[in-house]
Amino acid sequence: MPRNLDLTALRSFVAVADTGGVTKASGFLNLTQSAVSMQLKRLEESLGASLFNRSARSLALTGAGDQLLGYARRMIELNDEVIGRMSDSAFEGELVLGVPHDIVYPAIPRVLQAFASEFPRMRVNLVSSFTRNLKAMFARGECDFILTTEDGCDPGGETLIRRPLVWVGAPGGAAWRGRPVRVAFGAHCIFRSGALRALDAADIAWELAVESDSDRAIEAIVSADLAIHAMIAGSEPPHTEVIAHGGALPDLGQQRINLYMSDLARGEVPQRFAELVRQHYLLA
Numbered sequence: 001m002p003r004n005l006d007l008t009a010l011r012s013f014v015a016v017a018d019t020g021g022v023t024k025a026s027g028f029l030n031l032t033q034s035a036v037s038m039q040l041k042r043l044e045e046s047l048g049a050s051l052f053n054r055s056a057r058s059l060a061l062t063g064a065g066d067q068l069l070g071y072a073r074r075m076i077e078l079n080d081e082v083i084g085r086m087s088d089s090a091f092e093g094e095l096v097l098g099v100p101h102d103i104v105y106p107a108i109p110r111v112l113q114a115f116a117s118e119f120p121r122m123r124v125n126l127v128s129s130f131t132r133n134l135k136a137m138f139a140r141g142e143c144d145f146i147l148t149t150e151d152g153c154d155p156g157g158e159t160l161i162r163r164p165l166v167w168v169g170a171p172g173g174a175a176w177r178g179r180p181v182r183v184a185f186g187a188h189c190i191f192r193s194g195a196l197r198a199l200d201a202a203d204i205a206w207e208l209a210v211e212s213d214s215d216r217a218i219e220a221i222v223s224a225d226l227a228i229h230a231m232i233a234g235s236e237p238p239h240t241e242v243i244a245h246g247g248a249l250p251d252l253g254q255q256r257i258n259l260y261m262s263d264l265a266r267g268e269v270p271q272r273f274a275e276l277v278r279q280h281y282l283l284a
Helices: 007-019 022-029 033-047 063-087 107-118 131-139 192-201 215-223 268-283
Strands: 093-099 122-128 145-150 157-169 181-185 206-211 229-232 254-261
Touching: 007 022, 007 033, 007 063, 022 033, 093 131, 093 268, 107 122, 107 268, 131 145, 145 268, 157 268, 181 192, 181 215, 181 229, 192 229, 206 215, 254 268
Parallel strands: 093 122, 093 145, 181 206
Antiparallel strands: 145 254, 157 229, 157 254
C-alpha cells in the first residue's frame, strides 16, 4: 500500500533546514519546539532515514536530508498553488513587521496602505519596539521583517538609507545650553550610549532627566524644555525641533535604517512587501 508524506511535517523540515535550528523554525511556524521536533521524528521514521546530523552544534542536513529538501520544497509549492487556485486564497495570510517607534512615520503608514491595496486579504501585524528587542524577536523567528536603526548592518541585513542623528529639544528651547545638560533617553534606546559618549568626549557634563521606556514620557519632558534627546533627522515628533546649536553640542554622526527579511519569507507576497518598504523609505 502506498505511503503518504505529511505536508505539515515537510513544512517543519524545510523551516528547520532554512533557519538552522528548531527554536527559530518553531517561532516562524507558530508551533512549540517539541511539536516541531516530534514532526521531524515522525518524518524520519516514515522515511527510515536520518535527515539531520545532530552531533554538530547546529543542525546540519545529512545526505538524505539534502535529497529530500528539493522534493519537499516542490511538494509544498505545488500544494499551496492548488489550494490557492481552488480556494481563491493564494494571497491570504499574515506578515509580522517590527519597526522602532521613531521611524514608523512617515513611511510605514504609506507602506501598509499600498500593501493593503494590492493584497487586501493579507494582514500585517505591526510590532513597535526598540531595535535590540526587535533583533532578538527576529532571531527567535517571531517577525518576518524588521527595520532597525544601527551604526552598522549585520550579515543578512540590507541598508535602506543613511541619515544624520541629531539633537532635538523644545521649539525655541534653552535646555541644551544648561550645564550639566539634561538628557532624556529610554534605558534600551540604541542611541543612548553613543550620544552620552559623544558628550563625554566633548567634555560636556550631563545628567539624565528621566529614566523611562515610555516614548510619550520622553517626548513630554523634551517638549517642556526640561531635557534634550537624540533622534534620526526627520523623525522628530510634534512639539520638538532639531536644535540649532551651532557646534555647541557634539556631532552624532549617521545612522543606518536597515531591513532584515526572514529566510522563510518567500514568494511573491513577501518579496512585494519588501519592495514597498524599500521604495517608501527611499522616498520618505
